[in-house]
Amino acid sequence: MIIVSTGIILLVGCSPKIDQKKYENLHLAAKAIEGATVVGVKYLQFGELLKNLSNEISIANDKAKSDSEKKLLKVYLDVLMTYRESVTIWKYKIEAARYDWIPPGQIYVESELKPIIAKYSLPMESHIIPITGHEFQTISEDALQVIWGKAQERLENATKLYLGQ
Numbered sequence: 001m002i003i004v005s006t007g008i009i010l011l012v013g014c015s016p017k018i019d020q021k022k023y024e025n026l027h028l029a030a031k032a033i034e035g036a037t038v039v040g041v042k043y044l045q046f047g048e049l050l051k052n053l054s055n056e057i058s059i060a061n062d063k064a065k066s067d068s069e070k071k072l073l074k075v076y077l078d079v080l081m082t083y084r085e086s087v088t089i090w091k092y093k094i095e096a097a098r099y100d101w102i103p104p105g106q107i108y109v110e111s112e113l114k115p116i117i118a119k120y121s122l123p124m125e126s127h128i129i130p131i132t133g134h135e136f137q138t139i140s141e142d143a144l145q146v147i148w149g150k151a152q153e154r155l156e157n158a159t160k161l162y163l164g165q
Contacts, residue, residue, distance in 0.1 A: 017068070017164040018068060018069060018072055018161060018162055018163075018164055020162060020163070022060075022063055022069075023060055023063075023072065023162060025059070026056040026057065026060045026076055027158075027159070029052045029053040029055075030056075030076060030080075030155055030158060031159075032052070032053075033046070033050065033053060033083055033151075034152055034155055037152075043090055043094065046087065047087065050083055050084060050087065053076075053079075053083070054080060057073065057076055057077055057080060060076070061073060068161070071161065072158065072161045072162060075154060075157050075158040076158050078154050078158075079151055079154045079155050082147060082150050082151040082154055083147075083148075083151050085116045085119070085120075086147040086151065088113065088116060089116060089144050092108065092110060092112075093107050093141050093144065095108070096108050096141075102138065103138065105140060105141050105142075106141065107139050107140070107141055107143065108136060108137075109124060109136070109137040113139070117139060117143075120143070120147060120150065122139045122143045122146065123140070124139055125137065125138050125139075
């Protein structure tokens with residue numbers, strides 16, 4: 001019984017770890033986006049950072065062999081998808097600033113945003129254009145920060161896997 005228990009403990013302790021050197025560029029690309037969202041980043045720069053992360057995921061995909069490596073890649077892909085959803089919100093935030101009938105700090109809800117709004121349970125507000133009586137909905141531009149927060153949570157999970165924690 002003791003021999004079996006010792007064997008199980010050794011096997012669990014010897015579970016495959018992530019080769020950090022192999023996935024270092026992927027990890028750094030994701031952390032660069034996280035850092036940029038904290039200190040401030042412009043829309044175009046953010047797009048370049050996302051492109052870099054996407055490229056690193058493609059490269060890492062060719063390297064992933066073990067289940068733990070594939071799991072790591074999936075978590076980084078989740079991070080990328082979350083940041084891409086934030087870009088969609090950001091794009092509509094930029095467009096909303098061009099229209100004076102959209103309240104300041106609000107983003108007009110287009111059909112493309114509805115799945116993202118539902119996924120992150122973003123609250124919507126209803127408005128009416130006084131001249132036309134047209135009713136429309138908006139979300140707060142703070143939605144961008146909410147989604148970045150979710151991306152950061154996912155990146156923390158990826159970092160734990162990367163570091164073998």
